[in-house]
Amino acid sequence: MPAPIDTLEPKAVWKHFAALAAIPRASEKEAAARNYVLGVAGRLGLESVQDAAGNAVIRKPARPGRESAVPAALQGHLDMVCEKNEGTAHDFDTDPIRLLADGDWLKGDGTTLGADQEILGDLHNLFGDTNAVHVRLGPTGETILDSVIKGDTVREVLNYVQFSAETLVATSRRDVETALREGRMTYEESGQLLRFYEEGLHGHTYLEDVHER
Numbered sequence: 308m309p310a311p312i313d314t315l316e317p318k319a320v321w322k323h324f325a326a327l328a329a330i331p332r333a334s335e336k337e338a339a340a341r342n343y344v345l346g347v348a349g350r351l352g353l354e355s356v357q358d359a360a361g362n363a364v365i366r367k368p369a370r371p372g373r374e375s376a377v378p379a380a381l382q383g384h385l386d387m388v389c390e391k392n393e394g395t396a397h398d399f400d401t402d403p404i405r406l407l408a409d410g411d412w413l414k415g416d417g418t419t420l421g422a423d424q425e426i427l428g429d430l431h432n433l434f435g436d437t438n439a440v441h442v443r444l445g446p447t448g449e450t451i452l453d454s455v456i457k458g459d460t461v462r463e464v465l466n467y468v469q470f471s472a473e474t475l476v477a478t479s480r481r482d483v484e485t486a487l488r489e490g491r492m493t494y495e496e497s498g499q500l501l502r503f504y505e506e507g508l509h510g511h512t513y514l515e516d517v518h519e520r
Contacts, residue, residue, distance in 0.1 A: 311408030329403040
């Protein structure tokens with residue numbers, strides 16, 4: 308039987324996704340994941356550097372004729388959010404993430420999948436403006452915050468890449484209602500989850516915490 312990821316496109320992206328899912332990478336224990344990424348860069352002939360803290364940078368030259376273009380930077384982290392369901396036997400220091408297909412969803416088997424907001428963060432870097440801060444020095448050298456310029460919201464960035472926030476909210480509501488009927492969630496939990504989800508769509512991926520509103 309094929310693995311749940313074998314039929315997904317583009318295959319090159321999901322191949323590396325599956326490889327990283329198979330590498331345990333808790334915070335401060337992500338050396339194996341870093342070595343995998345640097346190994347891919349080496350096989351592709353790309354320049355890579357690494358500092359003493361383990362941060363890695365990989366550079367890909369521009370295609371011919373684009374050498375003077377503004378470079379694009381994609382950023383992500385190598386460690387993962389290590390959470391598992393109650394009763395799930397999984398050791399994040401040694402066990403790979405087991406991938407499961409659930410309809411149109413790809414999930415971890417009783418665990419987090421290992422990703423958080425990095426894909427959305429990359430979309431912001433490519434398609435949207437993040438918050439900007441205007442700062443100046445005062446007469447005695449003190450830092451003065453003049454203003455904060457709000458960037459694009461999560462909802463706006465999703466719209467840029469043809470995702471409908473309204474559809475996402477409606478889907479979440481259906482899932483929550485199903486969980487309520489099946490007794491997997493209380494009314495209080497369902498309300499908190501939906502409020503958090505909808506507030507997140509109106510917020511920004513950087514420089515804010517919706518819990519502080």
